[in-house]
Amino acid sequence: MSKTSILPEDWSTKIGRLQIATKSKLRGHHKGSHRSMRFGSSLDFSDFREYHPGDDVRQIDWNVFARTDKYFIKRFLDEQEMRVHILLDSTKSMQDEKKWLLAKQLTISLGQLVLGRDDRLSFATPTDEKLMPFRRKGALYRKAFASYITNLSEPTSKSSFTSQAPQHSAKDCTVLFIITDGLEPIVEWERTLRTLPRFSQDIRMILVQSSEEIAPLYSGDLQLIDKETENRLNVSVSQRVVKEYEHKRQKHFMELDALCRRYGIHTLKVETKDDISHILFHQMIRSNWIN
Numbered sequence: 001m002s003k004t005s006i007l008p009e010d011w012s013t014k015i016g017r018l019q020i021a022t023k024s025k026l027r028g029h030h031k032g033s034h035r036s037m038r039f040g041s042s043l044d045f046s047d048f049r050e051y052h053p054g055d056d057v058r059q060i061d062w063n064v065f066a067r068t069d070k071y072f073i074k075r076f077l078d079e080q081e082m083r084v085h086i087l088l089d090s091t092k093s094m095q096d097e098k099k100w101l102l103a104k105q106l107t108i109s110l111g112q113l114v115l116g117r118d119d120r121l122s123f124a125t126p127t128d129e130k131l132m133p134f135r136r137k138g139a140l141y142r143k144a145f146a147s148y149i150t151n152l153s154e155p156t157s158k159s160s161f162t163s164q165a166p167q168h169s170a171k172d173c174t175v176l177f178i179i180t181d182g183l184e185p186i187v188e189w190e191r192t193l194r195t196l197p198r199f200s201q202d203i204r205m206i207l208v209q210s211s212e213e214i215a216p217l218y219s220g221d222l223q224l225i226d227k228e229t230e231n232r233l234n235v236s237v238s239q240r241v242v243k244e245y246e247h248k249r250q251k252h253f254m255e256l257d258a259l260c261r262r263y264g265i266h267t268l269k270v271e272t273k274d275d276i277s278h279i280l281f282h283q284m285i286r287s288n289w290i291n
Contacts, residue, residue: 005146007105007276012112012142015280019117020084020110021291024174024202081137084114085170085200088125089180090155098272099210103179104149105276106206110177111145113290121145122173126164127157162188169199176200182207186255193263203265204289207253211273214249216242 005011051060051071059073088107094100107123114121116139123134123145134148157164162184169176176199182189196203253269260267268287270279284290 005108005143006101006150007108007146011109012116012146014277015109015113016116018113018280018285018290020082020113020119020175021288022082022175022202024200082114082117082119082174083122083170083172084110084119084175084177085122085124085173086110086177086179087165087168088123088152089161089178090125090127090152091157091159091161091184092155093181093183094155094208096210096212096272099181099208100155102270102272102274102276103208104152106179106208106270106279108146108149109276109280111149112142115139115142115145122170123149124168124170125152126159126161126168127153127155128159129153160184160188162192165192166195166199169196171199173200175202175204178203178205179208180205181209181213182253182256186252186259189256190259193259193265196265197263203263205260205265205267207256207267207269209269209271211271214271216245 008014051073055073061072061074064070064072086107088103094103111121111123115136118138120137121134121141125131134145136145161180165178176196178196182205257267259265266287266289268283268289270283274283280290
């Protein structure tokens, strides 16, 4: 690991051949490296159509005219930039060291995929301190973004992530990534998720789960502290209590999955025990999130 990044030195080279995959037709207003469904002046040939008065005569294909005695023009797919926004949950429930590390590694990796393709990247994380927003385009800013995310402070936001997410989302982005643990109440998630489709046609939520949260190893008499509210609860951890916890957790994420499906939001669950390479090169590629 380098001192300026939480990823290996050659990480950007390893992921250099990858790019964000999307079926969304919404593109930026500037030239980029992605083919849109609009017609323009790139070198990617689409098809022919008959010439109409007012068309650019330079697009007439004279070889086709020689064969058919009719005027046809060539049509090419326009090349536009992709606009990607990454929204990172920085509430107290993300304080688990492994969870926060993996969330930042995912953020850097996705950001470098965007910047490496000359696409436009924006990033936000709701915090109690004022942070300068990151909005850049081009491979020149990959190291700067890695350093920016690496040096983010420990998550300490007292406000709920769901209440702040809409105001920190970017409008008209091609892809919106949300990196969170998804632990806030379902009723709050529903309020938030139904507003997000107005920001993007392609929304993806990465649920970062701590291995300890999934399968707690605690037993005996304990005092549990809610990181979000700091409420304390004395509990005697028995097998019955663990099963009840697991049931409530499964119910929570089943309801969250159902909400995401309702609003057309794609989800991907990752665990802190998973290596970042496995997540990118297997889980995300298999889910057609990157290619």
